[in-house]
Amino acid sequence: MRSGLARAAAVIVLATPLLLGPAAGDSAAAVTDTDRDGLPDAWERTWAITSPLRADSDRDGIRDGAEDPDHDTLVNLGEYRAATSPRRADTDGDGLRDDREDPDADGLRNGFEMRTGTVLRRADTDGDGIRDGLEDRDDDGLVNLVEQRLGLGPSVADSDHDGTPDAREDRDADGSFNLDELERGTDPLVADTDGDGTPDGAETVPAAAAPVVQGAPDCLIFPSDNVWNVRVDGLPVAANSATMVAAIGTGTTFHMDFGSYAGYGIPYQVVGATTPRRAVTFDYADESDPGPYPIPVAPLIEGGGDRHLLALDAATCRLYELYDVRQSQGGAWSAGSGAWWDLGSNALRPAGWTSADAAGLPILPGLVRYDEVAAGEIAHALRFTAPETRRAYIYPARHFASSDTSASLPPMGLRVRLKASANLAGLSHDALVIAVALQRYGMILADNGSPWFVSGTSDPRFDDDVLHELDRFTGADVEVVNTGGLVNGP
Secondary structure, eight states, rough: OHHHHHHHHHHHHSSSSSSSSSOOTTGGGGGOOTTTTSOOOOHIIIIIIOOTOOOOOSSSSOOOOOOOTTTTSHHHHHHHHHOTTOOSSSSTOSSOOOGGGOOOOOSOHHHHHHHOOOOOOOOOOTTTSSGGGGGOOTTTSSSSHEEEEEEEETTOSSTTSSSOGGGGTTTTTTOOOHHHHHHHHHOTTTSSOOOOSSOOGGGGOOOOOOOTTEEEHHHHHHHHSSGGGGGGSSBBOOEEEEEEEEHHOOBOOOOEOOOOOTSOOOOOOOEOSSOOOOOOTTTTTTGGGOOEEESSSSSOOOOSSOEEEEEEETTTTTTEEEEEEEETTSSSSEEEEEEEEEOOOOOOOOTTTOOTTTTTSSSSSGGHHHHHHHHHHSSSSSEEEEEOSSOOOTOHHHHHHOOOOOOOOOOOOOOOEEESSSSOOOOOHHHHHHHHHHHOOOEEEESSSTTTTTEBBOOTTTTTHHHHHGOOOOOOEEEEEETTTOSOOO
C-alpha cells in the first residue's frame, strides 16, 4: 500500500478513516455482533450494507462474513480484519487489490493470511518472535512465505491431497522436490534456474568434502564416504522409529551439551611430533589400544565424570582418545579405556570393543565445533546420548553399555535425524547451521546420558542464548533413520 501523502489522499477520496476494521489485536468478539456472522453490527450497516440482524442477509446460502461484493477474493470478514472497504476492490487506489496488500509487512498478502489464520495487521500473530511469513503453519518444512509463492495451502501438509507432502512435490517437474530446491538454492518454480539447459534435478551437486579440524588442515576427519560424513536425509524412516523415540523421550527437549564456558563441553587438542608420548595403563586393557599416547604437559581434559582426553596428531593424522584419564602423583598416566584411529581409513574397532566412548565410536567426529558453525556448515553427523539403551549395537557402533535386552530400548549406533518438517524459521545463524546438520546428517547414539544431549566443544565465541534456540525441538521432531544399507566406503 502507498504511504504518506498518497495514502492520505486516498483517505480523503474515500471520505472515511483508513481504519475500517478493528485495531491490531482486536477481534469481532470485542464489539457487538448480533447475528454472529463475524462482522460487528456498526460495520455491517456502514460498510457491508448487510443486516446486522441476519447472518445471511440476501438468503443465498452464504453468510455475510463470507460474501465478496467487490470480487477482490477478500471476503467481508477479511475486509473487516484488513480495515479495507468491502465495496471497493482497491481501497487505497494504489493499483493493488485489497487481497494482495500486506499492511503488516510480514510478507504475507491479506488473502493468504486469511488462510493461515493469522492477524492481517500484526506481523507476529503469536508473539513468539517469528514473523508470520516465517512460520510453518502445517509443519511440512515449507514456511508460509514459500507456500504462498508456490500456491500451496498453508494449513495442510498435502495441499492437493494426493498422498505426497507439499515438501516432496516437484512443482516445476524438474526432478527435484520443493524442499530440496530450497535447500540447494534453486527455484522450485523454474525448471532450469541457472538457464544452462540442464534441469535443476539433473544438476550435479558437488560432493561435500570430508571435515577437517582447525590446526590440522591436512587431516580429513575420515574419508568423505565414511558413515559420519554421509547425508541421511534421503534414507527411509526405520519401522521402529516411534518406539525408539518414545524410549528416549518424545516430549523431551534438545539440549546443546556445550557452550561458551570453559569446561562445558568436550575439549580436544591438536598435537605434533614434539608432543610427549606417554605410556597409559587401562582398566579395560583387553579392549583398549596400547600406547604410547600423545599427552601434552598441560592437556585439555573434559570436566565431570567422563574425563575424556582427545588428541589429533597433525603430523600423522591419527586421532587418540582416552576415557576417565588420570595422572598419579608420580606422573604415571592411566585411563578407563583408550583407542586411536587412522583418520585416512574407514576401519572400525573390532566387534565388541569399546573405545573412549561407550559405543566403541570415535568422539571428535561427532562434536559441534565452533569453526564449522561459523563457516556456515557442519558436514557430518553429531553425537548424542540417551538415558537408557539396549544390550545391543548397530553399525557403526561396536559396543553396548547395558544389560537390558528389551527391544523397546535403543541400541548404540542408532541414527536419528531432525524431521524435514521441523520448524527452522527464525533461528539465528549458528542455531540454524546446527539444525540443518541435524536434518541432513542426523546424530548417532554414542553413550548413556541425558536424553537428546548433543555433544560439542566449549568455545567462548558461542552465544549460549543462540544455542538455547534449539531447545524448541523435542523428540517429536525426530525420526529414526533406517541405516541398514549404510556402511563405510562405496
